Amino acid sequence: IFGLVLEVSNFFKKAWHLGHNEPRKVIHCLKVGMALTVVSLFYYTRPLYEGVGGNAMWAIMTVVVVFENTVGATICKSLNRICGTFLAGSLAIGIHWIASQSGDKFEPFITGISVFLLASAATFSRFIPSVKARFDYGAMIFILTFSLVTVSGYRVDRLMELANNRVYTITIGTALCTMITTFICPIWAGEELYMLITRNMDKLAYSLDGCVGEYFNGSGTSADGDKESDKKLLGYKCVLTSKATEEVMANFARWEPAHGRFNFRHPWKQYLKIGASMRACAYCIDALDCCVNSENEVPELIKKHMSNISLKVSSESSRVIKELARTMKTMKKSSTIDFLVGDMNSAILELQEDLKSLPNSFINLQPLQEAECPEKKNIGAVALMDIIPLVTLASLLIEIAARIEGMVDA
């Protein structure tokens, strides 16, 4: 029993921690509670309740199902729900009319077959990638409403009224949700995406810097500071795993109205491209990290010889990434980025020259040099490889920066 109490208290401690770290999530929860309470008012005020024919239940349901964390997600779901309901409702009424014309005997068969066919077709459409990305929820609502209305048609005579009430209540529910998410402490999917990308960029720069720096400066630091920096070094892992989040965000961001510094037709897809380039960078850093942490011993002499230029390459590269991050933050085309890319490229050329001159200066300890060559050369090579996606990223970002410039008129 004591173990159970401990576990429960641990759970609450964790929950408190989560709430403390991300107050926006707590605010979101309070918003949900508020929306629900407001919608419950329908039950308590008689004129409103009678107005929707006692179907206030559907409004509550809509609020619970539609209310999401970000504005984009809420709007996307609301639109899906309204369109799905409306389409399915009209279709169902049409089919009900046909069925009622064909006599009592055939009615169950016609409705049954139509439910079977349309449910299958709508389910199938959810597997098509382009539909799934945007209208997955809408298709589900379509099936739901269609079968409900068609089947109820058999029992409830005032079908039109029922359908009308459903549309009213759902509209009320979605409107309320949209208003609350948009006006009370809104969390924009677009802004989240934007912050995720810039944060990841910073992490990437830090990882690249730290990884090479740690290798050349040795592990002479204290274990305590090491743990802290180790944690930061692994920042690139976040970049590796953020793909799914980015895609979801970009998908929702498209539904959001203009807000803050983002226009309505902000090029969200460009963010996905940047994310992909960043991931390619992160793969390279992973390989680099792997090779830095391998057990191969390298003679101090050569290490020293190479350290300056390698550090220079990595710091130039990470400076480019940081500058890109700053460009993203200010959303203006940076004037220094071209210089920085130039600096980086010249540093790489220098590194290549150095690699060429290596065998000449160490001709007397050649076997030794070769033994460590895979290790050393690899850093050069990986740094080189690192450059390819980096340059892609840079050119891509310059293009975006130009676009944003054109849009923001700044």
Add this chain to the structure above:
Amino acid sequence: IFGLVLEVSNFFKKAWHLGHNEPRKVIHCLKVGMALTVVSLFYYTRPLYEGVGGNAMWAIMTVVVVFENTVGATICKSLNRICGTFLAGSLAIGIHWIASQSGDKFEPFITGISVFLLASAATFSRFIPSVKARFDYGAMIFILTFSLVTVSGYRVDRLMELANNRVYTITIGTALCTMITTFICPIWAGEELYMLITRNMDKLAYSLDGCVGEYFNGSGTSADGDKESDKKLLGYKCVLTSKATEEVMANFARWEPAHGRFNFRHPWKQYLKIGASMRACAYCIDALDCCVNSENEVPELIKKHMSNISLKVSSESSRVIKELARTMKTMKKSSTIDFLVGDMNSAILELQEDLKSLPNSFINLQPLQEAECPEKKNIGAVALMDIIPLVTLASLLIEIAARIEGMVDA
């Protein structure tokens, strides 16, 4: 107008293609249609309809919402729905009782505040990772049912009957769904996961083989065959992006009863570990591929010198992976895997020796050799790096194989 027609016909062509390639998806759609039709029968047969007090609507709703592609997902959602409804229902009745005891004046306030508090708390719990992974849907249903029942309590007097009917209809709906998914052409999440992992393993082996092979054998093949093989070479990209799918599958697989060759407490988590190791391998292959496709020119002579041993390393490595895949397929501990790992390791040692001897045999063209060194050495180094996760993978899989052996008694 012609453009529109073309687009629509294209859409249908794509849909047909999808259905043709994956007949199981079509079967799933038909299953959904069937479940809905069966549940609609409730409306047409009078005794059944009266039995649930005219609330057959909820059964339809349950079927639409709960029916998922895989057995695990359906069972998981069903259990979530039943538990959420039951818990919320009993809590709501309790609160309704308290509210009704406290007199007409306070009733709306008590219910309103309780809805606000519990909805906020339940929404917050959905942010906690451990709850989100398993009970996300259950928490949503909890909010929904709780607010519906609490609020209806104000208007509907026969609250107990209402709650009872809801539980009945939901049970009927979920039972129907579970039966149909399990007994008619079931799609098991566990089996999907297992197939995904073995398929990815094969792809990985092929990519590794092909990537190195293409580099050393040159691009002398015809453009037609090249495209085909290029497509296969990029198989490792699938491994890079399959993380999210694997996690979802493993999550659902835990809910499934024993089926086929899988016991109830099959170690699904081990699959995730294998997936992670495979992803580490894939990062390395990505770096390798990057470096093979770079523009650096390498003299033919050295290329030839290295080609034998490099090909040997890559083929030994890929043979290990393929053997692992076969081990997975048969679920028996392979007797040859230890030998293969040994072979691979000796091939690596050979490669290292070769790298050491390189400068001696090419001492006269040293500047040239150094110029291409980053390229060449890198292959050695990447192959080396490749080995680290590979060996991890191998040892991990041997352990799993042993476990599975213990479980399957084979």
